[in-house]
Amino acid sequence: MAIILAGLEMKNQVTVASGTFGFGLEFADLVPLDKLGAITTKTVTIKPRKGNPQPRLMEVENGLVNSIGLQNDGVEYFIANYLPKLKKIKTALIVNIAGETIEEYVRTAEILCRQDGINAIEVNISCPNVKKGCIAFGKDPAMTKEVISAVRETCKLPLIAKLTPNVADITVIAKAALDGGADILSMINTVQHTTTIPGKSQAITGGLSGPTIKPNALKMISQVRAAFPGTPIIGMGGIMSASDAKEFFAAGANAIAVGTANFVDPGIVIRIIDEIG
Amino acid sequence: MIYQERCSVLENVKVAPDYFKLTVLSKNIHRSAKPGQFVQIKVSGSSTPLLRRPFSIHRINKDGFSIIYHIVGKGTEILSRTQKGAELDVIGPLGNGFTIDRTKTAILIAGGCGSAPLYCLEEELKKKKIGSHFFMGATTKDLLLCGSDFAKLGTKLYISTDDGSCGEKCTVSALYSSYIDTLDPKKCLIYTCGPKPMMKAVSEIAEKHNIPCQVSLEEYMACGIGACLGCVVETINGNRRVCKDGPVFDPKEIIWQ
Numbered sequence: 007m008a009i010i011l012a013g014l015e016m017k018n019q020v021t022v023a024s025g026t027f028g029f030g031l032e033f034a035d036l037v038p039l040d041k042l043g044a045i046t047t048k049t050v051t052i053k054p055r056k057g058n059p060q061p062r063l064m065e066v067e068n069g070l071v072n073s074i075g076l077q078n079d080g081v082e083y084f085i086a087n088y089l090p091k092l093k094k095i096k097t098a099l100i101v102n103i104a105g106e107t108i109e110e111y112v113r114t115a116e117i118l119c120r121q122d123g124i125n126a127i128e129v130n131i132s133c134p135n136v137k138k139g140c141i142a143f144g145k146d147p148a149m150t151k152e153v154i155s156a157v158r159e160t161c162k163l164p165l166i167a168k169l170t171p172n173v174a175d176i177t178v179i180a181k182a183a184l185d186g187g188a189d190i191l192s193m194i195n196t197v198q199h200t201t202t203i204p205g206k207s208q209a210i211t212g213g214l215s216g217p218t219i220k221p222n223a224l225k226m227i228s229q230v231r232a233a234f235p236g237t238p239i240i241g242m243g244g245i246m247s248a249s250d251a252k253e254f255f256a257a258g259a260n261a262i263a264v265g266t267a268n269f270v271d272p273g274i275v276i277r278i279i280d281e282i283g
Numbered sequence: 284m285i286y287q288e289r290c291s292v293l294e295n296v297k298v299a300p301d302y303f304k305l306t307v308l309s310k311n312i313h314r315s316a317k318p319g320q321f322v323q324i325k326v327s328g329s330s331t332p333l334l335r336r337p338f339s340i341h342r343i344n345k346d347g348f349s350i351i352y353h354i355v356g357k358g359t360e361i362l363s364r365t366q367k368g369a370e371l372d373v374i375g376p377l378g379n380g381f382t383i384d385r386t387k388t389a390i391l392i393a394g395g396c397g398s399a400p401l402y403c404l405e406e407e408l409k410k411k412k413i414g415s416h417f418f419m420g421a422t423t424k425d426l427l428l429c430g431s432d433f434a435k436l437g438t439k440l441y442i443s444t445d446d447g448s449c450g451e452k453c454t455v456s457a458l459y460s461s462y463i464d465t466l467d468p469k470k471c472l473i474y475t476c477g478p479k480p481m482m483k484a485v486s487e488i489a490e491k492h493n494i495p496c497q498v499s500l501e502e503y504m505a506c507g508i509g510a511c512l513g514c515v516v517e518t519i520n521g522n523r524r525v526c527k528d529g530p531v532f533d534p535k536e537i538i539w540q
Contacts, residue, residue, distance in 0.1 A: 028510030032527075035285040036374070036508070048510075056522060060540075063503050063513035068330050070505060077512050077522060204356070217330050246330065269505040270325065270333055271372065273287055 007283065009043075011238035011260055012189035014126045014164040016043035016098050020251070020279045023242045023265030024048055024102035024128060024168070025074070026215075029088040030095070036272040041279060044098035046263060047088070049130050050118070051103070052110045054080040058135060064210045066201050069219065069244075070266050073135045073212030076104055081114050085121060093123035100166065104130040106138035108156045115161045127163050129154060129188070132170035132195035134213045144170040144195075147182035154186030166240065169193040169226075171219075176226045177233040184237060191230060192240040192263065194223045215266040220244030224257045231258025246274065248281035255282075285377060285508060286311045289370045290347065295363070299426050301354045302396070303363050308347040312375045316343050318404035319474075319499055319531045322350065322375030323507040326362040334505055336362070337526070339400035339476070340376065341429075351399035351428055377507050378530045381497055383407065387472035389415035390494075392485050394455055394477020398428040400499060401476050409436055416441065416466060420455025420481070424448035456484035468492040475499070479539075486534035498534045500525050 008017050021044040027033060030045040039045060057077025064071045078084070084101075092099050101124050105111035115127055131144030131153060143149045154167055167183035169176060171194040180191055196213025203210060223243025230239060241259025245251055246267045254262045264275045290307035298304045312322065323335035336358045338350040354360050365371065381404050383389075389408050393401045398419055408415045420443045421427045427449060433440050442450025443458040451458050455477070475485040476499040489496035502525040504514035509527030516525055517538040523529065 026511065028506075028508075032506075032508050032510040036287050057512065057515070059517075060515070061503065062515070063505055063511070065332060065334050068333060070333060072505075072511070072513065074512050077515070216333055266333070269511055270330075270335065271287075272374070272508075 009261060011240070012164050014044070014098060014190065016261060018043040018279050019261040019282065020275060021046050021100065021240065021261060021263045022268060022275060023263040024130065026265040026268045029084070029092065031088065031091055033268070033272055037276060040096045041276055042097050043261065043279070044100050044125065045092065045095065046100040046128060047102055048078060049076045049102045049104045049133065050078055050081050050084045050114060051076060051105060052081055052114045054078065054083065061203055061208065061210045064201050064203055066214070067218065069214050069216035070269070071199050071201050071210055071212045071214050072196070073210055075135050076133060081117050085117070089121060089123060098125040099123060100126045100128050102128040102130050102168070104133060104140050108153050110139070111153055112156050112160050115157045119161050119163055124163060126166055126190070127157070127161050128166040128168050128192060129157055130168050132168050134170065134172060134196060134198045141170050141172065144179060145173055147178050150179050150182040151186040154183050154188050158187030164189045166190040166192050168195055170195045171222050171226055172198045177229050180230045180234060184234065190238040190240060192242065193230065194219070194226055194243045197222060215244070217244045217246055220250065224253060227254065227257040227259055245278070246270070248278045251278050251282055284311070284315055285374060287372070287374045288312055290373045292365055292367055292369045292371060293347065294367060295365050298351060299428055302351060302426070302428060303354070304341070304349055304351050305362065305365070306344070306347065306349040307371060307373065309373065312373060313343050313346070313348045316340050316348060316376035317380040318407050319380035319400055320376040320378050321530065322348070322373050323377060324362065325372040326358045326365070332358045335374065335507065337504055337507055339499070340403055341399040342403055342406065351396065353396050374507060378526060379528070381474055381531050383411065383413065384472050385411065385413055387495070388466065388470050389413055390418070390459065390466065390471050390473045391415060392418045392455055392459055392473060392475040394420045394481040395422070395426065396428065397475070397477030397499070401474060402429045402432060404474055405433070405436060405438055415439065418455050418459045420444065420458065420477070422446065454481065454484065456481055456488060459485070460488055463488070463492060468494045473497070482534070483539050486537070489534065496534050497531050498537070499530045500532060501530065
């Protein structure tokens with residue numbers, strides 16, 4: 007079913023969660039990209055980022071802990087190398103951005119908003135794996151409002167705020183993002199988690215994703231839906247099947263994003279689209 | 284081209300203590316596969332374990348392919364119980380694979396399970412009538428994989444074991460070192476796969492004697508297609524993805540940890 011979320015037109019209600027689908031093109035052999043409701047890119051930052059050292063991944067019961075650290079080649083590289091190819095794919099394009107400072111968010115958004123072929127900007131204020139920015143903004147209502155309103159001023163495209171579940175009351179952060187001018191909320195990003203690595207003394211601290219976080223996601227979406235009945239929500243967090251997706255719609259999501267499931271079964275996102283109609 | 288296919292299991296048999304050989308039928312994967320590439324297998328329909336498991340291709344057959352795997356955890360343990368006729372969800376072929384040079388004599392140096400992908404390369408070299416020498420090392424005799432298969436191929440095999448139960452009692456890199464002068468380094472190209480310390484030792488020998496070398500790396504991975512950036516290794520050219528930019532690298536590029 008085609009939908010319009012605050013000006014973002016999607017041919018169906020299904021996109022992919024940022025960071026789980028690269029820049030889309032990596033999946034081109036396995037997924038007919040134009041069948042997606044939207045492609046959501048991995049986070050793009052103003053300057054290239056090297057990301058975190060190994061270990062970056064560890065599987066846990068029904069989930070995956072990651073600490074990639076927003077490795078990317080920067081916004082200029084994205085525009086030169088990915089955007090021309092992504093523009094040719096006949097579906098909506100959501101570009102996810104992050105920064106260490108408000109200025110970095112704003113400059114990245116400014117540069118992207120000058121380009122053709124981008125349909126929405128998603129502001130990452132929720133990645134738990136970086137020392138500065140992201141979750142540091144998204145855990146604090148005043149900072150959430152400040153960064154979202156600063157990006158809002160420069161960005162005429164539909165603006166999505168991606169929220170972290172690592173807060174006491176997500177409705178407080180949701181309100182701050184909406185007060186700052188966000189059009190759409192996407193939720194949830196990963197849950198902070200530490201696990202051990204078999205055979206090593208080292209532990210990994212990062213963001214937990216996959217089926218194990220679905221209850222957190224559904225609870226928080228219900229809370230935000232109850233508090234803000236008219237706000238478009240893109241729901242995500244452990245969706246592995248069409249029946250999971252239906253639970254997210256029942257909790258109040260208007261659209262959904264498939265995340266970790268893309269790593270497990272690249273074919274799943276299309277099967278979900280086909281099944282939910 | 285990468286494919287996601289349901290592959291029917293033809294055979295899943297023990298070939299050494301804790302090592303199994305799995306042979307499956309495929310529609311397309313084997314047609315575009317080359318030595319050094321790998322596949323990602325979903326070992327169960329449930330979400331435990333959640334991720335696929337990556338395995339090097341051991342043989343490319345007319346109607347499918349084989350892998351050899353070591354039971355190291357829950358995923359490979361579940362895979363070892365998979366019966367003939369079962370269907371597995373497989374993605375492949377993945378990664379870059381080895382680059383063959385017709386002008387060089389191939390030196391293949393395998394440690395443990397590294398024999399599996401290098402066997403695939405050896406078959407290809409034999410088909411292309413490229414001369415080769417295969418150095419195989421393992422901790423003990425029982426863990427020397429594919430021994431009888433190599434005999435059928437007519438491979439020039441050199442063996443070492445850590446405990447001396449078969450071949451020379453030394454590491455496989457030391458074994459190769461002892462032959463280095465008899466195999467003119469200027470005419471050789473080394474391919475190596477095995478535990479990291481062994482590949483590092485081989486890379487050092489290659490560098491010292493100025494022999495071109497290709498190493499096949501392994502890293503914990505999620506997607507296998509270059510999207511998640513979980514499997515990166517540090518190189519002099521920045522982070523590179525083992526699954527997409529590798530698994531085969533020029534060791535001169537690698538910053539060994």
